[in-house]
Amino acid sequence: MKRTTLGLVFASLLLALIGGVRVRTQERVVALRAAWVIDATGRAPIADGVVLVKGNRIDAVGTRTAVTIPAGTEVVDLPGQTLLPGLIDTHSHLSNWSMYPSPFGGMGQRRAPATEQMVKMVRDARVQLLCGITTLRQCGEQGLSDLVLKRAIEVGVHPGPRIISAGEHIGPELDSADAIRKKVGEYYRAGAEWIKMTHGDLTPTTAQIAPALMKAGVDEAHRYGLKVTVHAVGRWGSAVRTAVEAGADNIEHVRPMTEEIVQLMLKHGTTASLTPIAYVGGWYPPPEAYEMMDLGVKNAPEWMDYLDHQISGYLRAHPEAVTMDLPFESPASDLEPWRAARDMYQALETVQQQIRRAHELGLPFSLGLDARYGGQAWQLQFLVDGGIAPMDALRSATSVAATLIGYGDRLGTIEKGKLADLISVQGNPIQDIKVMRQIRLVMKDGVRYDTLSWR
Numbered sequence: 001m002k003r004t005t006l007g008l009v010f011a012s013l014l015l016a017l018i019g020g021v022r023v024r025t026q027e028r029v030v031a032l033r034a035a036w037v038i039d040a041t042g043r044a045p046i047a048d049g050v051v052l053v054k055g056n057r058i059d060a061v062g063t064r065t066a067v068t069i070p071a072g073t074e075v076v077d078l079p080g081q082t083l084l085p086g087l088i089d090t091h092s093h094l095s096n097w098s099m100y101p102s103p104f105g106g107m108g109q110r111r112a113p114a115t116e117q118m119v120k121m122v123r124d125a126r127v128q129l130l131c132g133i134t135t136l137r138q139c140g141e142q143g144l145s146d147l148v149l150k151r152a153i154e155v156g157v158h159p160g161p162r163i164i165s166a167g168e169h170i171g172p173e174l175d176s177a178d179a180i181r182k183k184v185g186e187y188y189r190a191g192a193e194w195i196k197m198t199h200g201d202l203t204p205t206t207a208q209i210a211p212a213l214m215k216a217g218v219d220e221a222h223r224y225g226l227k228v229t230v231h232a233v234g235r236w237g238s239a240v241r242t243a244v245e246a247g248a249d250n251i252e253h254v255r256p257m258t259e260e261i262v263q264l265m266l267k268h269g270t271t272a273s274l275t276p277i278a279y280v281g282g283w284y285p286p287p288e289a290y291e292m293m294d295l296g297v298k299n300a301p302e303w304m305d306y307l308d309h310q311i312s313g314y315l316r317a318h319p320e321a322v323t324m325d326l327p328f329e330s331p332a333s334d335l336e337p338w339r340a341a342r343d344m345y346q347a348l349e350t351v352q353q354q355i356r357r358a359h360e361l362g363l364p365f366s367l368g369l370d371a372r373y374g375g376q377a378w379q380l381q382f383l384v385d386g387g388i389a390p391m392d393a394l395r396s397a398t399s400v401a402a403t404l405i406g407y408g409d410r411l412g413t414i415e416k417g418k419l420a421d422l423i424s425v426q427g428n429p430i431q432d433i434k435v436m437r438q439i440r441l442v443m444k445d446g447v448r449y450d451t452l453s454w455r
Contacts, residue, residue, distance in 0.1 A: 027055045029073045032441070034083040036428050037061060039414040040399040042391070045430060051083055053420040056446030061414050078424045081440055084394065085414055086134025086421030087376050088401035089161070090273040091252055091368020094121040094128075094149070095141055114143045121149050123455075124373050125160030127293060130300045130454065131374035132436075134421040134444040135162040137273075137405050139229065139252060139368070140169035140196045147191050159449055162421075164405055166229060167192035170217055172199055172208035177216035184220040193406070194229055195221040196252075197243070201234025201342045207242045208338075214246040222247070227406065229273060234343050237261050244270045250404065252368065253278070256346060257354040262363050271404045272365040274355065276382045277372045281321040281345030282329060283314045285372060293373070299454050304377050304437040311378060315348075322348045352386025359388055366401035377436035384433045391430060420446040 030053045037049030039061060050067040052060040060067050069075065095117045121141075128136060138146040150163035167187030174180050184195055197217055199208035209217075214230075221228045229250035232239035240251055240261050251265065254272045265272065289310060297303045315321060328343040346354075358365065367379045376397055383393040402412025410419050422443040427435035442450040 029054050029059070029070060030446075031067075031069045031073045031075045032078060032083055032422065032424075033064065033075065034078040034081050034424060036082040036430075037414060038082055038084045038391070038394060038430070040085045040395050041413050041415065042395065042399075045082070045428070049083065051414055051422065053422075053443070053446055056420055058414060058416055058418050058420050060416060076441070078441060081424040081426055082428050082430075082435075083414070083422060083424045083441070084429075085398040085402075085412055086423050086442070086444060087132045087397045088366065088405070088412065089128065089133045089136040089369045089376060090366040090401050090405060091139050091275050091370050092128070092136040093139060093141065093371040094124045094136075094146060096371040114145050117142065117145055118149065121145060122158050122160070123294065125149060125153065125158065125163075126452070126455075127300075127303070127373045129159055129161050129444065129449055130439070130442060130452065131304060131376065132300070132423040132425075132439045132442055133161050133369075133374075133376060134423070134442070135164065135402075135405075135407070135411060137164040137166065137194065137229075137368075139166050139231070140198070141165075142168065144168060144187070144190050144192075150191075159452060162411075162444065164194065164407070165192045166194035166196035169196045169198040169231070171197070175213075177213055180213055180217040181220040184217060184224065184226070188221075188224045188226060193226065195226050196229055196231065197248070198231040199239050199242070200232070200339060201236050201238040202338075203238065204236040205238055207232075207234070207239040209239075209242065211242050211246060214242055214248075218247045233339075240265075244268050255279075255343070257351075257358060259357060259361070262354075262358045262361050265363060266361065272358070272363060273368045273404070274365050275368045275370045276351065276355070276379045277311075277375045278370040279345065279348060279351050280311055280314065281326040281348070282318065283311060283321070285310065294455065297454065300374065300439045301437055303374050303454075304439075307372070307375050308378055308381075308437065321345065325350070348382075352382070355383065356387040359392065364400055364404060365396055366404045367397045377434075380429075380436050381433050390433050393433065394429060420444075 032051045034049050037046040048064045050064050146163055146165050152158045153160040170183050201207055218228045227249040229252055230243035230248045231252040232243050233253050233255040237256055244264050250271045250273055252273045253275055293303055297306055324347050326345040328339045369375050380393045384390050399412040402408045420443055424441035425435050426438040426440055429436050
């Protein structure tokens with residue numbers, strides 16, 4: 001029996017065990033009063049704002065003078081804080097510790113039994129949530145284990161973000177249209193909401209998945225009503241062009257993101273899920289970083305400050321990563337030998353320029369962490385440092401992301417009727433984006449989670 005089939009059996013058994021559990025959000029009313037409210041619609045922040053939450057939905061938003069707080073309402077004051085929509089990570093791998101070799105992470109973890117993987121997935125989901133990420137799109141997990149965790153989170157067995165699954169990735173190892181169509185159908189029946197395909201450049205004009213096979217996967221997904229996101233990277237853009245021309249809805253990474261490629265994506269209505277934190281050439285969180293995450297820091301702000309310190313220190317030691325294109329090398333290079341000659345780490349200055357130009361041209365993009373758990377604040381700062389306005393950067397991780405993944409009707413903004421996914425930070429991120437590391441309140445679906453311990 002293949003591993004995927006084993007994963008489906010495992011998932012079915014566990015879902016059957018927990019399927020009878022139900023957790024209801026009480027229809028209580030909570031008023032959140034903050035110094036500022038950023039609703040992520042594009043409007044200016046609301047000073048002295050109030051958000052009224054009834055059950056799991058937003059019931060009202062406005063100034064303190066405009067919103068009537070009913071008698072008996074629980075009032076939560078957030079002095080000096082800004083209230084925002086919960087953050088969204090559109091490229092997540094809860095079971096992937098950033099590709100480094102260690103006994104309990106990276107490639108070792110990928111080869112581990114599903115039960116061992118789940119231990120870390122539960123932990124990583126908690127970290128993501130406490131760092132303000134209330135929704136994430138999983139972009140390929142072994143054995144469809146994310147679907148098991150998704151259900152466990154939904155019924156209250158474990159705390160974690162809302163999970164949107166893309167099944168396992170479909171890559172160049174499937175060499176026929178029938179095999180690709182079969183996988184798409186398998187993931188659809190398992191509960192995936194997206195399909196993830198993965199390939200890279202081979203030459204300046206060809207990529208790993210042939211155009212006909214890419215189109216077969218995209219068309220089959222669309223037949224089931226699923227959208228397709230494609231991991232597409234390389235030196236020349238062949239993988240991106242192949243995916244876009246085949247009708248892919250979204251591109252992960254988009255490397256390189258030249259103006260020609262951006263114009264092609266705009267022509268076809270293709271969106272982007274960008275992963276700036278994964279562009280830091282040659283930097284991967286070392287094993288001791290995850291030991292710090294699990295055993296050292298005591299809360300989300302400490303962890304996010306630690307991550308920033310790690311990346312800043314690396315860039316001070318390797319200034320070439322900022323100004324020079326570097327060869328693609330990683331602890332997992334032996335598993336992807338093709339990438340050394342056909343992929344690269346672009347200079348961070350180039351990446352910032354490309355993102356700024358794509359934004360000017362109107363390309364919708366979101367932010368994905370690619371297993372750098374809790375790093376969304378760093379990515380927001382990266383955008384702002386590169387010339388993106390703070391409000392636009394924040395929207396890329398909230399309202400734009402929600403629309404991109406198909407959840408814009410219920411998530412991503414603070415508006416009446418939307419789900420109550422809310423976070424607060426100490427300070428005003430429009431004035432200083434760095435305060436996004438100072439997470440205070442975390443609410444998902446009307447339930448507060450910031451009162452949970454870090455571990």
